[in-house]
Structure formats: C-alpha cells, structure tokens
Amino acid sequence: MLKILITDGMEKTSLEELKKMNFHVVEQHYNKEDLMKEIKKFHVLVVRSATKVTRDIIDEATKTNNLKLIVRGGVGLDNIDVEYARLKGITVRNTPNASNTSVAELVIGHILNMARFLHNSNITMRQGEWNKKKYQGVEIEGKTLGIIGFGRIGREVAKKANALGMKIKFYDVVGPIMNNQEYRYCDLDKLLSTSDFISLHVPYNKGERALIGKEEIQKMKDGTYLINCARGGVVDEEALIAALDSGKLAGAAMDVFMEEPTPNNILCNHDKVSVTPHIGASTKEAQRKIGEEINNIILEFWKGRGLNDRIETV
Numbered sequence: 001m002l003k004i005l006i007t008d009g010m011e012k013t014s015l016e017e018l019k020k021m022n023f024h025v026v027e028q029h030y031n032k033e034d035l036m037k038e039i040k041k042f043h044v045l046v047v048r049s050a051t052k053v054t055r056d057i058i059d060e061a062t063k064t065n066n067l068k069l070i071v072r073g074g075v076g077l078d079n080i081d082v083e084y085a086r087l088k089g090i091t092v093r094n095t096p097n098a099s100n101t102s103v104a105e106l107v108i109g110h111i112l113n114m115a116r117f118l119h120n121s122n123i124t125m126r127q128g129e130w131n132k133k134k135y136q137g138v139e140i141e142g143k144t145l146g147i148i149g150f151g152r153i154g155r156e157v158a159k160k161a162n163a164l165g166m167k168i169k170f171y172d173v174v175g176p177i178m179n180n181q182e183y184r185y186c187d188l189d190k191l192l193s194t195s196d197f198i199s200l201h202v203p204y205n206k207g208e209r210a211l212i213g214k215e216e217i218q219k220m221k222d223g224t225y226l227i228n229c230a231r232g233g234v235v236d237e238e239a240l241i242a243a244l245d246s247g248k249l250a251g252a253a254m255d256v257f258m259e260e261p262t263p264n265n266i267l268c269n270h271d272k273v274s275v276t277p278h279i280g281a282s283t284k285e286a287q288r289k290i291g292e293e294i295n296n297i298i299l300e301f302w303k304g305r306g307l308n309d310r311i312e313t314v
C-alpha cells in the first residue's frame, strides 16, 4: 500500500479524498530528528514550506529506498534540496498554478493600502486618531506598475492592475516574453527608473544576493512604492528601511521576509510599510486548488505515469 506522509497540513476536503483512495495517509508534523526516523517508512512526502527537506533527510530516506516522490504544496522549492533528491532518484513536484489569483489579489490589496493609507488608518483610528488631512493619498489609475518577473503571478498581477487603469511595464530575465500594447517590456534599469509602483515576482535561491538592494533603490524615482510578495531574500531589508526613512521610497508592502516569522520589528512597525505574514496563498480557493493538484500528482504517480523528474518551476 502506498504510504503518504503529510507534514505541513493539507486542505481538509482533499485530505479526506486522499484517505478514501485507500492509501495509508499520516498527517503529522515532525521535528527534524523525528522526521529522520519516520521518513524511511513512506513512499510519498507532502510538504508546504515549514518542513525543510535537506540532504541528510534525503539520505535517511534512501536507506530503505521507499521514498520516491516529494510534493511541495505551493510554488517555491527553496525548502527542498531538489538537485540532491533528483540525484537520489526521487521525483520532486510542486503545485505551480494554484495560488496565482490569490497572490495577485494580495498585491492589488497592498497597492491600494499604500496608495490610500488603509493600513495606517486601521491602526490609528483604533487609537482614537482622526488623520483626515495626513492621509491624502494618490490614485493608482494612470500610474505605472513595473513588474519584475513576468511568470504566472507577474502576468496575473498585470491583468488585474491593467483593469484598474495602471500602465504596465515588465522585466524578465528571459526577455520580452509577452510584449504587446498593454504590457511593455523594458530592461531592469529602465523599469526601476520609470515606475511609480514596483512589484516583484521572481524566485529566490538561498545565498543569492538580493535583487533589490541599495544600488537598485537608488535607481528608482523618488516616491516609488515597492511590493514584495515573492520571497524574502529578494529585497535587502536594511536597504529598504534606509530608503523609507530617507523618503526615497514612499512606501513598501511585504508579505515575505528574509527570516520567517520575521524578527524585523523596525520593518513591521514602520509607518510606510504594509505587512502581511506570508499569506499570498492563504485563501480557501488557493488551498482547495493546491489540495486538488497534490492529489492529482499522487494519483498520477500511483498509476505509474509521470515518474520522470518534472519540476514545473525553480
């Protein structure tokens, strides 16, 4: 019987469906030491971002040669040593499409928050303040949104922002993937220096230099708003705080942080920052879609198809 270990939870309906398929399903989060012991018993491991599937865990798993598939419910694979798993003959899959809409909607929410001081008003009105004059914002219609990384989520953000009247520019390492009248491709420097809002939608590999640091911020227009709903390491938080303090940046929105949960209280309490605790994919719909994608991957695996290493994003 196929033995499946789910360590970071899974949407209830999909979990029930998986159990009905007569697989042996264990839903349990283990600390690293216990996971090293338990992993040997399972053929399939389903994780989100909390479980770190490191080289030593993969080594333990290969002692019994049971583990054949790791599924990451979500997009980023930065918590899995994908290369090493592949080397050991373990297939790694993720659920790349499930959260596009949810993340894009969160980005739009953050843009509106910053433009109209919604995050500040929610705090200060609870403290009895009435800052009508202080909170004079800007309209987003007619403003330029620069999108860095024009993949699944970047394009979804473009569609939604465009519907709200924003002008879209984008930059992607692979070049002008989709350059039409509505979405204009430009190089990174041009995007940085001409956008009113900049939203980041690129992957991040541990140890990499932040894509947006002091130098890149210097290239931005004064009063730019920066949004990071991609991965924490993409933005240098120290450089960001300095730019907010100096007035170079008008605001920033962060759903992801260099360390999570973030210990960066200066950033979280900053007047110009709209923060959320990595909730890009935290909607009922995204979780349902993630659950369905996970089940489809496991079924495909069980039926003997798709055993080759297919990683849909890196």
Ligand code: NAD
Pocket: 074, 075, 076, 077, 096, 099, 103, 148, 149, 150, 151, 152, 153, 154, 171, 172, 173, 174, 201, 202, 203, 204, 211, 229, 230, 231, 255, 256, 278, 279, 280, 281, 282, 313, 314
């Ligand atoms: P994707 O693979 O579809 O798109 C990423 C794009 O970025 C690709 O087109 C790629 O060519 C481009 N790219 C890579 N490196 C680049 C660079 N240095 N400069 C410019 N372009 C670059 O990925 P996606 O599904 O759109 O996800 C984007 C990001 O969102 C990922 O980091 C993912 O982990 C993150 N994400 C966050 C949440 C959340 O909860 N906040 C949820 C889902 C995904």
